[in-house]
Amino acid sequence: MSHSTSSAAAGDIPVFDRIDDFRAWRREQLKQNKTVGFVPTMGALHEGHLSLVKAAKEECDSVVVSIFVNPAQFAPHEDLDQYPRTFDTDYQSLASTGACAAILLPRVSEMYPSGITLDRSQQRGTFVDVLGLSHQMEGIPRPHFFRGVATVVTKLFNIVQPERAYFGQKDAQQCVVVRNMVNDLLLPIRMRSIPTCREADGLAMSSRNRYLTPEMRKVATLLYRALGAARQSVVGSGNKERKQILEPAYGIIEEVVQQVKDQQLGFDVRLDYLSLVDVATLTELEQLEESQPAILSGAVYVGTTRLIDNILLNAEEL
Amino acid sequence: MSHSTSSAAAGDIPVFDRIDDFRAWRREQLKQNKTVGFVPTMGALHEGHLSLVKAAKEECDSVVVSIFVNPAQFAPHEDLDQYPRTFDTDYQSLASTGACAAILLPRVSEMYPSGITLDRSQQRGTFVDVLGLSHQMEGIPRPHFFRGVATVVTKLFNIVQPERAYFGQKDAQQCVVVRNMVNDLLLPIRMRSIPTCREADGLAMSSRNRYLTPEMRKVATLLYRALGAARQSVVGSGNKERKQILEPAYGIIEEVVQQVKDQQLGFDVRLDYLSLVDVATLTELEQLEESQPAILSGAVYVGTTRLIDNILLNAEEL
Numbered sequence: 001m002s003h004s005t006s007s008a009a010a011g012d013i014p015v016f017d018r019i020d021d022f023r024a025w026r027r028e029q030l031k032q033n034k035t036v037g038f039v040p041t042m043g044a045l046h047e048g049h050l051s052l053v054k055a056a057k058e059e060c061d062s063v064v065v066s067i068f069v070n071p072a073q074f075a076p077h078e079d080l081d082q083y084p085r086t087f088d089t090d091y092q093s094l095a096s097t098g099a100c101a102a103i104l105l106p107r108v109s110e111m112y113p114s115g116i117t118l119d120r121s122q123q124r125g126t127f128v129d130v131l132g133l134s135h136q137m138e139g140i141p142r143p144h145f146f147r148g149v150a151t152v153v154t155k156l157f158n159i160v161q162p163e164r165a166y167f168g169q170k171d172a173q174q175c176v177v178v179r180n181m182v183n184d185l186l187l188p189i190r191m192r193s194i195p196t197c198r199e200a201d202g203l204a205m206s207s208r209n210r211y212l213t214p215e216m217r218k219v220a221t222l223l224y225r226a227l228g229a230a231r232q233s234v235v236g237s238g239n240k241e242r243k244q245i246l247e248p249a250y251g252i253i254e255e256v257v258q259q260v261k262d263q264q265l266g267f268d269v270r271l272d273y274l275s276l277v278d279v280a281t282l283t284e285l286e287q288l289e290e291s292q293p294a295i296l297s298g299a300v301y302v303g304t305t306r307l308i309d310n311i312l313l314n315a316e317e318l
Numbered sequence: 319m320s321h322s323t324s325s326a327a328a329g330d331i332p333v334f335d336r337i338d339d340f341r342a343w344r345r346e347q348l349k350q351n352k353t354v355g356f357v358p359t360m361g362a363l364h365e366g367h368l369s370l371v372k373a374a375k376e377e378c379d380s381v382v383v384s385i386f387v388n389p390a391q392f393a394p395h396e397d398l399d400q401y402p403r404t405f406d407t408d409y410q411s412l413a414s415t416g417a418c419a420a421i422l423l424p425r426v427s428e429m430y431p432s433g434i435t436l437d438r439s440q441q442r443g444t445f446v447d448v449l450g451l452s453h454q455m456e457g458i459p460r461p462h463f464f465r466g467v468a469t470v471v472t473k474l475f476n477i478v479q480p481e482r483a484y485f486g487q488k489d490a491q492q493c494v495v496v497r498n499m500v501n502d503l504l505l506p507i508r509m510r511s512i513p514t515c516r517e518a519d520g521l522a523m524s525s526r527n528r529y530l531t532p533e534m535r536k537v538a539t540l541l542y543r544a545l546g547a548a549r550q551s552v553v554g555s556g557n558k559e560r561k562q563i564l565e566p567a568y569g570i571i572e573e574v575v576q577q578v579k580d581q582q583l584g585f586d587v588r589l590d591y592l593s594l595v596d597v598a599t600l601t602e603l604e605q606l607e608e609s610q611p612a613i614l615s616g617a618v619y620v621g622t623t624r625l626i627d628n629i630l631l632n633a634e635e636l
Contacts, residue, residue, distance in 0.1 A: 019504065113501050114450070124450035126468070126502035132432070132442035150444070158504045183431050184444035186337065186476045 013095055015103045019110050019159055025102055026161060034061035038162035040153060043067040044084040044207035045093045048197035052166040055194050057099035064160050065094055066104040068111065072127070073148030076118040084207055104160065111155055120144050128154045130177045130184070133282050137275050137297060138173050138308065146177050153178055157187055165189055170196040170204050172295050172310040175318035176282060193318040196309070198224070204309045211305040215265050220307060222256040222269065223300045227311045230276075230296050234288065234313060242286050245296075246274050253300065272299035272306065279315050288313065331413055333421045337428050337477055343420055344479060352379035356480035358471060361385040362402040362525035363411045366515035370484040373512050375417035382478050383412055384422040386429065390445070391466030394436040402525055422478065429473055438462050446472045448495045448502070451600050455593050455615060456491050456626065464495050471496055475505055483507055488514040488522050490613050490628040493636035494600060511636040514627070516542070522627045529623040533583050538625060540574040540587065541618045545629045548594075548614050552606060552631060560604050563614075564592050571618065590617035590624065597633050606631065 016022035029036055037060030039052045049065075056063040067090060074080035087105070094100040108116065114125025127147055134146035157165065165182075167175050175193040182191045197205045202224040203217075212220055226249035233239045233248050253271045260269045276285050279293040288294055295318075297310035312318070334340035347354055355378030357370045367383075374381040385408060392398035405423070412418040426434065432443025445465055452464035475483065483500075485493050493511040500509045515523045520542040521535075530538055544567035551557045551566050571589050578587045594603050597611040606612055613636075615628035630636070 023506065111504075114498065126446060126448045126499045128444060128446050128503075130444045155502075155504045158506065161506075180432065181444045184473075185446075186429075186473045188341065188476065188479075 013091065013100050013103055015091070015105055017105045017107060019106055022102070022104050022106075022159060026159075029062050035163045036060060036160065037063045038156070038160045038165045039063065039065045040156050040165070040167075041065060041067055042069045042083065042207065043090050044086050044210070045090045046197070046205045046207060046209075048168050048170060048205040050093060050097055051197050052168060052194050053094065053097050053099050055192065056164065056166045057097075059192070060162075060164055062101035063099055064102045064104055064162065065100050066106070066156055066160065068104075068106055068152065068156070070148055070152040071108060071112070071116045071118060072123075072151055073145050074118055075120075075142065075144050078142075080118065084210060104156075106159070111152065127151045128181065128185075130181050133173070133177050133180055136282050136284070137273070137277065138299070141272060141299070146173070149174055150177060150181050153181070154185070157189060162189055164192055166192050166194055168196060169193050169312070169318050170206070170309065172297055172312075172318055173282065176279070179318070202228070204307075206307065208305055208307065212302060213267075216267060216302045216305070219256055219260060219269060220302050222253055222302075223298055223307060223309045226250070226252040226274070227296050227298060227309060230274075231311050231313065240288050242276055242284075242288070245276060245288065249274055249296075249298070267303035268301070270301040272301060274298040279312075279318065331409070331418050331421055333409070333423055335423045335425060337424060340420070340422050340424075340477060344477075347380050353481045354378060354478065355381045356474070356478045356483045357381065357383045358474050358483070358485075359383060359385055360387045360401065360525065361408050362404050362528070363408045364515070364523045364525065364527075366486050366488065366523040368411060368415055369515050370486060370512050371412065371415050371417050373510065374482065374484045375415075377510075378480075378482055380419035381417055382420045382422055382480065383418050384424070384474055384478065386422075386424055386470065386474070388466055388470040389426060389430070389434045389436060390441075390469055391463050392436055393438075393460065393462050396460075398436065402528060422474075424477070429470065445469045446499065446503075448499050451491070451495050451498055454491075454600050454602070455591075455595065456617070459590060459617075464491070467492055468495060468499050471499070472503070475507060480507055482510055484510050484512055486514060487511050487630070487636050488524070488627065490615055490630075490636055491600065494597070497636070520546075522625075524625065526623055526625065530620060531585075534585060534620045534623070537574055537578060537587060538620050540571055540620075541616055541625060541627045544568070544570040544592070545614050545616060545627060548592075549629050549631065558606050560594055560602075560606070563594060563606065567592055567614075567616070585621035586619070588619040590619060592616040597630075597636065 037056030039056055041049050053063055069083050128150040129147045130150050139146055179191045182189055201221050203221050229248035229252055230245050233245050239245050257269045275297045277295050291314050293315035294313040295310050299308045355374030357374055359367050371381055387401050446468040447465045448468050457464055497509045500507055519539050521539050547566035547570055548563050551563050557563050575587045593615045595613050609632050611633035612631040613628050617626045
């Protein structure tokens with residue numbers, strides 16, 4: 001990969017694939033008293049990412065976007081090799097916002113100087129773990145995941161040294177983990193979380209949506225509809241018991257699972273989990289207290305593609 | 319505890335027990351284009367610490383010393399409560415160097431916003447672990463130790479944001495762990511390690527030496543003499559086999575153990591371990607290659623006080 005790392009022509013975004021080159025650019029921002037906002041991504045950008053960039057630009061002088069597919073957050077059986085890498089269209093998308101001042105595109109060898117293997121038992125080097133928040137919800141099927149996220153975000157923060165960092169609420173647990181990490185590690189960074197961007201039919205935007213065939217795409221809204229029904233069971237019907245809150249959500253998912261089976265569409269739909277947790281502790285709730293901030297979330301497989309989504313209760317931001 | 323945190327009179331060192339107040343001071347250094355050197359300590363300062371402060375002052379405009387007895391690096395059965403806390407004499411020692419620009423004296427509640435318990439199975443919040451280098455040597459009897467060190471050093475680095483940080487080579491494994499951590503986490507900090515300060519008879523200076531009675535103090539040099547004999551077996555006699563290198567060291571220690579027993583001094587001397595490892599990987603060596611950088615180290619108990627020491631082979635700095 002070769003990209004311009006020197007001062008770019010008007011309208012061009014400098015792309016840094018060497019950390020030292022980026023640091024020189026960062027020092028220049030400091031000298032010019034420019035505040036830096038940071039949007040870490042794995043690329044395959046969609047409107048959700050661009051909304052983070054735009055939100056960052058509203059609050060900061062210069063917005064840095066990193067594109068790095070982080071090996072440490074994939075397990076050996078997961079889709080690291082297949083994860084979409086679409087730099088050219090990502091670059092065009094960022095340029096179209098007019099809000100991105102620099103792209104950081106670091107190499108795996110620079111990000112993991114001690115090397116990185118997906119086999120967790122063989123991993124060496126420095127890792128960051130947020131105990132108590134990493135091994136429930138998304139951390140049950142993916143026990144390696146949040147250690148990988150916390151580790152790479154720490155590294156990226158140390159490179160970019162932003163005043164503010166922007167994360168999408170679609171990854172709700174990630175927002176909670178990173179916010180706690182920033183707080184615990186005393187990082188001088190303001191963490192911001194931005195509401196999930198959705199397609200017209202409610203499907204949460206995700207880089208993995210591109211794996212869906214048109215027939216899969218049609219049924220992929222089931223999780224959002226299920227979560228909406230659970231919310232309605234709280235907001236509309238005033239239910240407080242976990243069982244009653246989640247019942248309509250399970251109902252919608254079972255219905256779609258059966259429809260897809262009956263219509264013999266050539267793929268399966270399968271529920272991974274539904275969850276109702278307290279926002280601060282991420283512990284599962286048997287009972288939702290009046291005004292208790294909570295996260296309704298879940299994961300479903302549509303074919304082999306795993307989709308996640310969430311809705312907040314009694315909370316505006318994660 | 320109450321200390322001056324405002325601009326101090328000439329000769330006085332400002333003491334910051336609130337992180338926000340320290341950050342304001344740090345911003346002022348940045349504005350004045352002053353480089354900051356950092357010496358993290360647990361207090362109970364001795365000449366070894368002061369040599370770090372002086373080394374820092376030679377290379378940096380402003381030297382910050384932190385004093386923080388870090389709960390996360392103590393196990394429940396260890397000496398956290400008994401660890402010496404001697405702020406007033408520490409302050410005088412630092413003032414006497416004329417090299418210390420600020421003292422950071424953070425509170426446990428600010429350093430561990432998620433709380434900190436010594437029972438590792440109950441710990442919550444963010445921890446930093448350097449895998450592959452933390453569970454040998456000192457990490458065998460103290461499996462919690464280097465996670466505690468890496469975590470608190472990360473936090474302190476994020477507060478102090480020094481250009482350079484100074485560590486004593488007496489804690490050899492700590493130097494290797496922190497150096498790898500700085501490298502892996504891409505911290506923009508130059509890590510420096512400074513040779514061990516010794517008493518006239520060779521005993522490595524340590525805050526724990528004050529626990530020794532005069533009779534214990536007399537025999538406490540056994541570890542340094544043992545390590546010296548092992549080095550002589552390499553440098554003088556050209557031995558390369560682990561067994562031959564360590565044999566004279568074991569000999570000296572067994573001799574002292576027996577002497578103390580025979581003289582019925584009312585305390586025991588006991589070897590914890592001797593170690594010969596590669597500097598980079600900290601793996602135990604069966605054979606020392608020509609010019610291979612290595613660490614000869616060990617730990618002994620003199621009474622209930624645990625003393626550590628080390629000598630480098632084919633290496634100048636850790």
